[in-house]
Amino acid sequence: MPSMENNFAFFEKIYALWLREFKVFLREKSRLVASTFTPLLWLFVVGIGFGSVATLPAMSSVGYQKFIFPGIVCMSVIFTSIFFGSYIIWDRKFDFLKSVMVAPVSRATIFVGKALGGMTSSLIQAAILLSIGVIIGITYSPLGVLETIVIVLLLSFILTSLGLIMGSYMQSLEGFQMIVSFVVFPLFFLSGALFPLEKLPQWLMVLTSIDPAT
Numbered sequence: 001m002p003s004m005e006n007n008f009a010f011f012e013k014i015y016a017l018w019l020r021e022f023k024v025f026l027r028e029k030s031r032l033v034a035s036t037f038t039p040l041l042w043l044f045v046v047g048i049g050f051g052s053v054a055t056l057p058a059m060s061s062v063g064y065q066k067f068i069f070p071g072i073v074c075m076s077v078i079f080t081s082i083f084f085g086s087y088i089i090w091d092r093k094f095d096f097l098k099s100v101m102v103a104p105v106s107r108a109t110i111f112v113g114k115a116l117g118g119m120t121s122s123l124i125q126a127a128i129l130l131s132i133g134v135i136i137g138i139t140y141s142p143l144g145v146l147e148t149i150v151i152v153l154l155l156s157f158i159l160t161s162l163g164l165i166m167g168s169y170m171q172s173l174e175g176f177q178m179i180v181s182f183v184v185f186p187l188f189f190l191s192g193a194l195f196p197l198e199k200l201p202q203w204l205m206v207l208t209s210i211d212p213a214t
Contacts (some may be wrong), residue, residue, distance in 0.1 A: 013105050014113045021087070021117025025124075036128055039076045043069065043136070046194075065136055071193020073129045073148075074155070077122045078187055081156040082180055084118035085163025089173050111164060118160030119153055126152045187211055 025032070047065035091097035100110055130140070130148070140148075163180070170176040190204075190211045197208050 010109060013109045014116065017100075017105075017110060017113025018116045018120070021114055022120055024087070025117070025121045032125075035076065035080055035125060038079070039072045039129055040132065042075070043072050043132075047072075050194075066138060068194055069133055069136070069138055071188075071191060073126055073133075073152075074191060074193055075188050076125050076129055077152055077156055078159055078184055080122045080125045081118050081159035082163040082166075082184055083177075084114075084121060084160050085165070085167030085180070086173055086176055087114070088164055088167035089170060089176055111161075114164055115157060115160045118163070119156045122156035122160070123149070123152055 043065065047068055050064055088097065091100075101107075126148070130138075130145075133140075162183075166179060166183075167176055170179065190208045192208060197205065200208065
């Protein structure tokens with residue numbers, strides 16, 4: 001019985017931390033709008049612009065805009081997830097993290113609660129973009145949607161965890177943003193989101209093979 005009570009208390013604490021992160025995400029409407037606008041800029045400006053000159057066989061049957069759509073969704077998940085680590089810096093700045101650390105809550109519980117909050121934010125972001133995909137003619141199968149959800153959850157958990165670890169070692173938001181940009185942009189550009197990978201040099205193919213976003 002004590003074991004069941006301990007397990008319940010553990011999940012209750014995780015839920016409380018997740019709920020707090022989720023409410024913060026919903027409250028920051030400007031962040032949600034900005035994080036949605038950037039992928040749309042890539043999709044409708046870069047997608048249409050490069051689509052007028054892109055003639056590679058791999059994208060001839062679907063069009064460049066549809067070709068890059070999965071990559072744009074992936075980009076959104078990458079940015080939303082890893083930048084979630086900046087909340088650690090804000091929480092430290094406003095002493096929220098200190099108040100949580102002195103509470104009877106383990107560091108693992110704090111980490112999991114925050115990571116789940118980042119996963120939820122990324123899933124919402126991906127759902128918005130997938131809905132917009134219908135406008136450009138993207139069709140989904142039930143199995144495809146399920147696979148996408150699983151991939152988004154796994155990728156967002158990995159990258160949110162990475163962002164939280166990085167944020168816990170950084171003292172300033174500016175420094176965090178610089179380090180994250182150094183990590184995120186190679187992940188995105190080496191993922192094959194903007195171009196087929198088949199024609200790349202062998203040494204570059206090695207890098208793409210270890211890219212979790214590929």
